[in-house]
Amino acid sequence: MSPTPVHDPSTGNPDREVKTISVSPGESFWIHLWEDRTRGELWVPSYDSASLVLVEDDFLRTASGNALDSGRRSFEFRAVAGGTHRLVFEKRMGWKFTAEDRRVFHVWVSDGKTPG
Secondary structure, eight states, X not given: OEEEEOOXXXXXXXTOEEEEEEEOTTOEEEEEEEEEGGGTEEEEXXXXXXXEEEEEEEEEEOOOSSSOOEEEEEEEEEEOSSEEEEEEEEEEETTOSSOXXXXXXXXXXXXXXXXX
């Protein structure tokens, strides 16, 4: 996975960094994001379920002696269709209507053709 500057019109910012992931059909890949549940943070993925399948959603709490509930949220996806697919994560807070943060990924699933 390598960061590639790509114009993503949905963000309104042409300099927004979009990460590109290249996989083969049927191959799984992981995305790891930091989440602070003490603050009410929750990463919510948005994707086409006909192209990508969420296989696992796991949270690994950071070991500490205090009452904080923060750690690494890990998502495992499997690519089931060839082409380029958009995967967006929005960091939601329970009391806000808008996303606190946003991460955009372009998943290129090789189907024997060159990326388009």
